[in-house]
Amino acid sequence: MRDSYILYKENLHGEYKETFDKIELYILAQNIDVDSREERLGELLDIFISAQEDEKPVRKIVGNDLENFCKTFCFDLGVKSKLVDFLGSLKIFVIFELICSLFDLVPDPEENISFWARKVDSDIFLFASIMVFSLLVGYTANFLLCKLMFKYRKLKITLLKTLSVLSSCVCLAVSFVLVAKGEFPLLSCPVWLPPLMCILYLALYYTFKNKRRKERKAEKVSIADVASKEYTKDLDKIMQKKFDKLNKRNVRKGKGELNFSEFLKIQEDECIKAANMRWIYYLTPPALTTIIYFSSDYESLMDRIIFIIILLTAQYWGISLGLKLSKMQIEETQKWIEEKRNESNFK
Amino acid sequence: MDDSQLLRGILEGCILSIISKEETYGYKILSELENLGFDNVFESTLYPIITRLEKKQFVCCRREKSPFGPTRKYYSITKAGEDFLSEFKNNYKKITSSAEAILFEVNHNER
Numbered sequence: 001m002r003d004s005y006i007l008y009k010e011n012l013h014g015e016y017k018e019t020f021d022k023i024e025l026y027i028l029a030q031n032i033d034v035d036s037r038e039e040r041l042g043e044l045l046d047i048f049i050s051a052q053e054d055e056k057p058v059r060k061i062v063g064n065d066l067e068n069f070c071k072t073f074c075f076d077l078g079v080k081s082k083l084v085d086f087l088g089s090l091k092i093f094v095i096f097e098l099i100c101s102l103f104d105l106v107p108d109p110e111e112n113i114s115f116w117a118r119k120v121d122s123d124i125f126l127f128a129s130i131m132v133f134s135l136l137v138g139y140t141a142n143f144l145l146c147k148l149m150f151k152y153r154k155l156k157i158t159l160l161k162t163l164s165v166l167s168s169c170v171c172l173a174v175s176f177v178l179v180a181k182g183e184f185p186l187l188s189c190p191v192w193l194p195p196l197m198c199i200l201y202l203a204l205y206y207t208f209k210n211k212r213r214k215e216r217k218a219e220k221v222s223i224a225d226v227a228s229k230e231y232t233k234d235l236d237k238i239m240q241k242k243f244d245k246l247n248k249r250n251v252r253k254g255k256g257e258l259n260f261s262e263f264l265k266i267q268e269d270e271c272i273k274a275a276n277m278r279w280i281y282y283l284t285p286p287a288l289t290t291i292i293y294f295s296s297d298y299e300s301l302m303d304r305i306i307f308i309i310i311l312l313t314a315q316y317w318g319i320s321l322g323l324k325l326s327k328m329q330i331e332e333t334q335k336w337i338e339e340k341r342n343e344s345n346f347k
Numbered sequence: 348m349d350d351s352q353l354l355r356g357i358l359e360g361c362i363l364s365i366i367s368k369e370e371t372y373g374y375k376i377l378s379e380l381e382n383l384g385f386d387n388v389f390e391s392t393l394y395p396i397i398t399r400l401e402k403k404q405f406v407c408c409r410r411e412k413s414p415f416g417p418t419r420k421y422y423s424i425t426k427a428g429e430d431f432l433s434e435f436k437n438n439y440k441k442i443t444s445s446a447e448a449i450l451f452e453v454n455h456n457e458r
Contacts, residue, residue, distance in 0.1 A: 008416035040394070042417045043373055047390055049415040050374040060381070063389045072391035076398060 005042040008049070016052045019062060020045065025149060026070040029142035032077050033084035033209070040073070067150040080208060087205040090131050097124050098198035103306050104191055121186040124194045130172065138168035231329055235336050239267070261344065264337050271330045271337075278323055285315035358388065359396055360435040363424065366406055367432055370423040372413075373397070397422065405431050 012020055024041055051061050062069045104120050141163065246266070247257045258266070289311045293304070365371060365379050373393060380388045400406045405428030413419035424432070 005417045011415060043394070043420060044390060046372075046413045046415060046417040046419050047374045047377065049413075049417070053415075054378075061377070061390055063387070063391075069389060069391045072389075073394060076395045 004038060005045045008045060011049050012045070012052060015058045016048050019058050019066065020048055022066060022149065023062075023070055023073070026146060027074060029145045030074055030077060030082075031085050031139055031142060032081040033088060035084075035209075036077065036081045044073075070150075084205070084208045086135065087201070087208065089135055090128075091202070091205060093127065093131055094198050094201050097127070098195055098202070099310075100306075101191075101194035101198065103302060105195065106302060108302075115192070116190070118191040119188050120191045120194070122189050122194045123186050124197065125187050125189075130176070134168050134172045137171045138165075141167040231332055235332060239336065242267075260340070264340055267333060268337050271334050274326065275330050278326065281319050281323060282316075285312050285319065288315065354385075354388070357439065358385075358392070359400065360432065360439065361385070362393070362396055363400060363405060363428055363432050363435070366400075366422050367424040367429065370421050372419050372421050376422075400428070403427075403431075 009017075009020070023044065027037055027041060047061060048058070051058070101120075101122070101124065104122075105115075107115070107118070145163070243258070243260070243263050246263065250257055289308060292311065293308065361380070362376060365376050371379075373390065376397075377388065377390065377393060380393075397406065401408060401422075404425055406422045407425050408420045408422050410418050410420055
């Protein structure tokens with residue numbers, strides 16, 4: 001992931017935080033691509049924090065008319081930026097459709113039809129229409145949001161954000177329910193057409209998004225680094241709460257209270273135990289997949305294979321992320337224990 | 348009187364001149380403009396001007412993490428920018444001396 005400005009927003013307080021939140025909401029509602037958004041808001045955040053440190057009033061940076069500031073700040077946003085955002089919104093769906101349509105390319109051994117003559121009942125057109133319609137509803141909601149947020153100044157930021165996201169989700173949900181009920185027919189098309197459309201779409205998206213690839217690479221931080229920063233920040237509080245909880249439990253059970261080095265020893269043992277038990281998580285996906293596999297029906301061998309591959313991939317991806325985070329937590333806790341031991345030895 | 352028309356013409360040159368002194372960044376440019384008397388120049392004005400200068404390759408930028416965390420863009424002037432700035436200063440001198448002569452009725456001989 002990138003080193004986003006969002007990680008540093010907490011440094012703002014008072015009128016700076018309030019003003020930045022409004023500007024951020026306005027820019028989010030412009031439907032521009034992530035790079036442009038990150039660049040603008042990152043620079044603005046840096047200026048805001050610097051001005052806050054110098055104790056300047058926020059109107060020295062944005063002037064007295066926030067609406068005018070936002071309009072001027074976004075004046076030069078081009079069509080290309082909005083196009084990249086639109087294409088990017090459907091990217092995950094297109095990648096998913098590409099994977100599914102590639103499996104359709106595998107011929108059935110019992111069929112005797114040439115590759116170019118083979119047809120498939122594809123849902124790509126249907127789902128593409130649903131996604132585009134949901135996006136349009138979202139864009140309309142964002143447009144109204146930009147108009148309302150300055151006209152009705154007392155409207156809370158969270159309410160506006162929620163309404164915008166909710167409108168798209170409701171539209172998407174209603175569409176999927178109608179599809180599940182069979183209200184929309186599937187279209188028959190050549191088997192090579194859906195993957196070709198997906199590849200062309202992705203080629204178009206990555207061509208437009210090619211800008212600043214090196215800089216984006218340099219700005220990347222791992223999720224573990226971000227989580228580590230957040231975890232370390234609160235580690236003293238977390239450990240203090242644990243220590244108090246353990247002692248309350250001991251007192252309730254009639255045992256004596258722990259001293260701090262005993263508590264550190266317990267935490268160290270827990271870290272070692274957690275590190276040694278991590279291999280168990282790798283066993284969960286095959287077990288879960290087996291249970292789900294035997295409780296479902298499949299039309300063909302290919303369907304079974306696709307199901308297993310997708311389910312296992314999703315589970316292992318989730319588990320590897322979870323294990324990275326847990327490894328980070330164990331390492332940070334061990335560092336913290338070491339630090340506290342060194343402090344007490346020094347005393 | 349709304350001075351935005353007058354500002355529009357000279358702000359690009361002023362910002363480029365600030366950048367030409369040393370490598371600098373957005374907040375520092377805004378602060379310097381404020382110290383020099385440009386009270387009504389805000390980030391919304393500065394950002395598009397600097398973006399335009401970058402597109403014309405009069406300034407180049409490098410990205411670095413600021414002391415406060417977010418990525419900060421540091422701007423420095425290019426050769427093309429220096430040539431443009433020199434031309435701008437000559438044009439500015441020519442126009443302002445003529446304008447002064449008209450507005451403040453400075454005698455050509457005294458000049």
